[in-house]
Amino acid sequence: MTKWEDLTQEATELITYTKNNFELHTRQEIPIIRNLLRKIEKGIYDSKKAEVLVKYLFDNGSRKYYSEFRHAFTPDTRREAAAYWVQEFNPADYIDSYQYSDIDEDYINRFMQKNRF
Secondary structure, three states, X not given: OOOHHHXXXXXXXXXXXXXXXXXXXXXXXXXXHHHHHHHHHHOOOOHHHXXXXXXXHHHHHXXXXXXXXXXXXXXXXXXXXXXXXXXXXXXXXXXXXXHHOOOXXXXXXXXXXXXXX
């Protein structure tokens, strides 16, 4: 299990930049989280596939970072950031969030009963 302190400086920079970018958060990260919550509900969640999906988020974060600061992150750095994001993903943090208030009560109850995490 990787800790924040064990990540490379580039990976922490990419994660921080991507998470703090409003456009990436609203257009890509929120849909990814909703997608993963649906997969958890169906019982087909796979963390390796989630890493691949989240890597697309960090690929786009890297592109935006490059256009702003003219520094590109390596594919290994983007994979490291994606692996950390998936490792730290906790569905319970998002179910009660205001951003996911459109998820119906039955979904929340079924998820809590399954208690997969």
